[in-house]
Amino acid sequence: QVQLVESGGGLVQAGGSLRLSCAASGIIFRFNAMGWHRQVPGKQRELVAVITTDRSTNYADSVKGRFIISRDNAKNTVYLQMNSLKPEDTAVYYCAADPSPTAVITGRGSYWGQGTQVTVSS
Numbered sequence: 001q002v003q004l005v006e007s008g009g010g011l012v013q014a015g016g017s018l019r020l021s022c023a024a025s026g027i028i029f030r031f032n033a034m035g036w037h038r039q040v041p042g043k044q045r046e047l048v049a050v051i052t053t054d055r056s057t058n059y060a061d062s063v064k065g066r067f068i069i070s071r072d073n074a075k076n077t078v079y080l081q082m083n084s085l086k087p088e089d090t091a092v093y094y095c096a097a098d099p100s101p102t103a104v105i106t107g108r109g110s111y112w113g114q115g116t117q118v119t120v121s122s
Contacts, residue, residue, distance in 0.1 A: 008116060015084060020082065022077065024077070040090065040092075047060050053073055066083050092117050094112055
């Protein structure tokens with residue numbers, strides 16, 4: 001079956017960096033849109049970034065200039081390079097995928113990963 005598996009989360013000091021990976025398996029063709037959302041307890045899940053097969057990107061204002069999303073189409077893998085991390089970036093980060101970029105942007109992606117915890121200390 002289709003599966004998205006995230007990795008790369010962990011504990012980092014403010015100002016540091018982490019790189020998240022999400023690999024899609026169980027599909028023959030690549031997803032047109034893949035992206036990242038994050039969620040903290042008591043808050044709604046929010047879009048972090050999305051990327052399409054032609055490498056068009058969309059970022060949340062809160063991460064612009066700090067995070068970079070990229071993908072390897074041949075490997076069906078999407079990455080999130082997170083730089084200049086802040087304590088408010090602490091959240092569970094979820095990978096999402098769908099043929100529709102709009103679906104991923106609006107949180108209605110067809111497939112989701114299990115999430116990976118990112119904790120940024122002061």
